[in-house]
Amino acid sequence: MILRQALMEGTRALRDVGIPGPERDARLLLAEALGISVSRLTLEPDLPVSTEEASRFHHMLARRAAREPVSRILGRRSFWGRDFEVTPDVLDPRPETESLIETALKGPAPERLIDLGCGSGIIAVTLLAEWPKATGVAVDVSAPCLDVTARNASTHGVSGRLTTLKSDWFADVTGSFDLIVSNPPYITEAEMAHLSPDVALHDPHLALTPGGDGLAPYHVLAAGCGRHLAPGGRILVEIGWQQGPDVAGIFNDAGLTDVAIVPDLDGRDRVVCGTQP
Template sequence: MAERPLGELLRHARQRLVDGGVGDAALDARLIVEYFSGTTRTDAISTPDRMIGNVAEIERALDRRIAGEPVHRILGHRDFYGMKLGLSAETLEPRPDTETLVDAVLPFVREIAARTGVCRVLDLGTGTGAIALALVTQEAHAVATGVDVSDDALRTAAANAGRLGVSSRFSAKKSDWFAEIDGLYHVIVSNPPYIRSSEIEDLQNEVRNFDPRRALDGGPDGLEPYREIAASASSHLESDGIVGVEIGHDQRGDVTGIFEQAGYRLVSQHKDLGDNDRVLVFGR
């Protein structure tokens, strides 16, 4: 396919996505064109006549987006807490709501690191490593173990740690929750699967068809992972440690009850940018 000027290509991409019924067509078109052409927003403004050669590759990416594939899956990465994280088939795409969990526990991580010289973090169901890597990049004296049952996810998390330059403070470990975990941690965090099994088919196509089901399905009532974490965390938690979990918007009461029955107290609760209940932090 012949070269096209950058400005014309951006307009063409946006119109293709509009015609294809894609929401946020202008943003997705810009992300796709910039990524595959190696250009920036500044280039589009300063040199809109710059000729772009790999038009066919951009057209294929637009086809994928029109077919329903999320734009960040097409690009192969997602920004999270100031980091660019690689994605893979068996990793959940990290979303801004999960940054609420990082914000909730980061002050405690910093406090422990300042007081003891190190803060040990365990991230259950680490996926891309998003939560653990955000914490270790924000606190130089934090070390983290990211746990997952997926080899694909563990490879992705380890690769992300390498790109961020924190491989010496992040380890990826295969384990079904706590099954293969030894030692004590100051902070245990998790964004577990919390969608009810019966509701998976009602999710947006981009989530249902492209996020791994294992990272979404929380069992019949969406609470099975919380029961697992609450039942086993105490054996791996320092006496003054905390457990921070992301929750569904209607799960605050149920999850609080599960942890209280296991001997925890609710330390804090946090809403996301949409004013929905999103994170609970527990202590013993």
């Protein structure tokens, strides 16, 4: 078998079971099975594929056909131009979260930031990589999440400026920060029943929903600003696309100023930000 044939076979196998974007996923998995870059798939379509490589590819295809996300199979996710380790313990980062990064970078660089519910650490690590003079704290209630965050921080050269802390939101946090960021669980209890298998079967339940209307974490985050957000500091949170007005109301009620709802690239509400007076 040659590369072109393997790619056609993999694309067909994924398409037959209804996987969206079957060719894209087949390309990523085939490149991983062969240990080559995705670009070489186009440059060398007649490259021989060994029996061992084909076996690895077929195993990956079977996992994807069972609705395991490609990032879970590869063990990494590309985000803001960098690859981040992902494990079954952490939320699989979504492209929409880049809207939070973009919004943060449009403002002043903080001296000290905190990422609450950090998961894989993509937000804190990315921001520290973009702001080389900033320091930060990454908080999660899950010790395995903090382990992944620490490894990602090391990979991207910011471990000396990032502290990890096991805490239930602000419970064990001390001090104040110039920037608070969070992508909290926000899916409503009703929406959980309609999630795609890629999400429902593979993302940690606690990272997806707080239950009820999905707004509970925003009340905690807003309330914590009084003690932990420095005057003039900003808070930025990711939201579900229908939660903009509710979260903006929570921030306004907490006394934050300059509260704004920011859309993602698809034009859906994705980030709410506010400033400590």
